Amino acid sequence: MNRQEILQAIGERFAEDIISVFEKSPKRVYIEIKAGAIVGLAQYLFKDIGARFNIASGVDGRNSMEILYHFTVEDVDLVISLRVILPKDKLAIDSLTPVFTAAHWIEREIHELLGIHFIGHPHLERLLLPEDWPEGVYPLRKDYKEWDPDAIRDRGA
């Protein structure tokens, strides 16, 4: 399949799940989808098209959070980013770890840094933060405030 056929196949197969398609460049396509459709779409990209799961990135926006799942289709030199927008009062999405293990660590990292819950993740615990980090404090959120009274935030000069 070439680039156009792949995008057409995705568009036909998931017509009601896709909100918008933004072709940024010949090598880069952003597809905004409904949160409930992520597992089906990722499965189709990974198993049927043969795309490679690169990484996911979480972004804290003003009114909502979004997760971008980046897939590379190496045969046609194309990066497909699936964009999912989550409302701030319901930060939960289905986990992709049952589909491919590569999502295991990045989902744990997004969980600890942004506080997004991944439903069905087999081991949703902290990845990088220390053991004594307080519960419910997510450092990459926009409204993060200093919580440690012992921290020193000047150069001492």
Place this chain on the structure above:
Amino acid sequence: MGILDKAFLKSLWVFHLATGSCNNCDIEILDCLTPRHDIERFGMLLAGSIKHADVLLVTGAVNRQCIPRIKRLYEQMPKPRLVVAIGECALSRGVFMHSYNCPLPLDHVIPVDVYIPGCPPRPEAIMSGLMQLIEKRKAEAGSTKD
């Protein structure tokens, strides 16, 4: 200065600890060890274990996961022990000063003897700092000559 101090200052073995630095300071430290700068002519040798080391070279901003590990390394060092902070990150955390993960500068975690600023410091600056460390230690050991 007794014989022990004399021998100590002529054979400082250093242990290099990178607390997750960007590797720039580490490259400069390695540069000191190459034949061009050849820090071994001052008796300084890179030790493979902290238990064989006299000097602890620290590069990189100290993060939360690192604080207990640095303290443990410092406790494992045989006395007399010296600590050198190399680079802006180890001195004051540099651009990571407001990071959620870097609450303290290095000298609030363990006592530091010599600070070598720079991002990264040149090998000449590192050697100058180590010479000042030796001079400082000599002055502390007293001027009594045997």
